[in-house]
Amino acid sequence: MGYYIDLKNISIDKYRDILKSADLLPSRMILKDNIDDIFNIIKKQKIENVDGLQRALKNKNNTRLFMQHFY
Numbered sequence: 001m002g003y004y005i006d007l008k009n010i011s012i013d014k015y016r017d018i019l020k021s022a023d024l025l026p027s028r029m030i031l032k033d034n035i036d037d038i039f040n041i042i043k044k045q046k047i048e049n050v051d052g053l054q055r056a057l058k059n060k061n062n063t064r065l066f067m068q069h070f071y
């Protein structure tokens with residue numbers, strides 16, 4: 001039995017809602033800026049859960065490819 005959260009069970013919509021309602025540190029408040037627009041872009045890339053998002057951002061090359069959709 002593992003003591004970790006299964007990121008496949010957290011949908012992108014649920015994660016957006018968690019971030020929206022979270023009390024974040026001031027340096028992390030930028031995560032809430034344009035959150036609905038950003039998560040719509042994420043969903044358009046067929047990322048369905050937090051595990052998929054983590055994999056999309058896992059290394060520099062993946063992050064660069066992922067970020068191209070924001071410009």
